[in-house]
Amino acid sequence: MRVTVKLFASYRELAGAAETSLEIPDGSTVQEAWGELCRIWPALAAQPYRPLTACNLRHVPAGHRLREGDELALLPPVSGG
Amino acid sequence: MSAAEGRPGDIVRVGPEPIDAGVLAAALRTDASGAIASFAGVVRDHHQGRRVSHLIYEAYPPMAESELRRIVDEARGRWPVQRMAIVHRTGRLAVGETSVAVVVACAHRRAALEACSFAIEELKRSVPIWKKEFSDTGEEWILGDPSSPC
Numbered sequence: 582m583r584v585t586v587k588l589f590a591s592y593r594e595l596a597g598a599a600e601t602s603l604e605i606p607d608g609s610t611v612q613e614a615w616g617e618l619c620r621i622w623p624a625l626a627a628q629p630y631r632p633l634t635a636c637n638l639r640h641v642p643a644g645h646r647l648r649e650g651d652e653l654a655l656l657p658p659v660s661g662g
Numbered sequence: 663m664s665a666a667e668g669r670p671g672d673i674v675r676v677g678p679e680p681i682d683a684g685v686l687a688a689a690l691r692t693d694a695s696g697a698i699a700s701f702a703g704v705v706r707d708h709h710q711g712r713r714v715s716h717l718i719y720e721a722y723p724p725m726a727e728s729e730l731r732r733i734v735d736e737a738r739g740r741w742p743v744q745r746m747a748i749v750h751r752t753g754r755l756a757v758g759e760t761s762v763a764v765v766v767a768c769a770h771r772r773a774a775l776e777a778c779s780f781a782i783e784e785l786k787r788s789v790p791i792w793k794k795e796f797s798d799t800g801e802e803w804i805l806g807d808p809s810s811p812c
Contacts, residue, residue, distance in 0.1 A: 590720050590792035591803040630805060633790075638725040640788065654722060654790070660806040661719070661726075661750055661791030662703050662762050662782065 582607050582649040586618065592632065592655045595624040605647070611636065612643040614653055630658055673747035674730045676723045676791070681749050681760040690745040690767040699774035701782050703762040705755045709804075712797035719752045719761060722790040726750065729789045733781050737766070740780070741773040748781055750791055761793075 586601050593599050596618075605614055611634045619626035633656040634641055647653060673686060683702045691698055705717050730748045737743055747765040755761055764781045768774040785791075786806065793804045 587722065589722055589790065590794070593720075594803075635722075635725055635790070638728050654725065656722070656790050657792060657803065658806040659786070659788065659790055660793050660804040661721070661789050662786040 582609075582647070584614065584647050584649070584651045584653050586614070587652060587654040589654065589656055591628065591657045592625060595628070596622045603653075607649075609647055610643065611641060611645045611647060611653065614647060615643070615655070618655070625655075628657075632656055633658065669734075669745075671745040672734055673749060674727055674734060675749045676721050676726045676730070676752060678751065678753040681751055681763045683760065683763040683765060686747045686749065686763055686765045687767075690747055690765055692744060692767065694769060695744055695767040696769045697771040697774040698765065698767050699771070699778040700763065700765040701778050702760045703782070705757050705759050705761055707757045709795060709797065712795070712799050714757065714795055714797045716757065716796050717755050717761070718794045718796070719750070719755065720792050720794070721750065721752045723752075725790050730785070733784045733789075736784070737777040737781055741777040742768060743773065743777050744768055746777070746781070748785065750785070750789070752791075 583604050586603050588596050635654040636651050683700045687698050734746050745767045750762045764778050766774045766777045
């Protein structure tokens, strides 16, 4: 299946991309998608922090199962305000 | 700009326009309002010993606005809020400019003050917005508390 991945702030800069389309096996979790993204861009995994993740604009835990066409977002620790 | 209104009279916005907390307060007030509490976050010239020249804010606007509407809803569930505004700016901000404003109109002061404090703390915890700091030592993304908002 294919999902859209959005990258923000430090992740966007490390990957050199704000958005990508990712092909992953049906039923993959957010954690498995993150693992695939770290294979594509090892710099993501080298950071001393882990991403918060959102699916279709809602915070989701690492075990959340993705579906075809989902929008997965990788969020560094937020620092608004 | 992307703007989103939940209830009529509430204001939720994430975008590049300058923020004027006074204008927001005037827009929120009704004749039933006895207390208008407001918080403004402002860019300061120092951070952890560094001299800061400016900040750049990046957001995930549709999710940020969705999270801000959730915060407004939660505040209204806990306090008798009449109207509420949460506005966050994006892009480049100079020292002294307002990055975020929370304004709450209520009948009485305690509810207004508590709802205002709740909203800015929740914003800093869960809303997908990031700041990059430009200082005399270079540039870096500022990391918030990494505890999960899930």
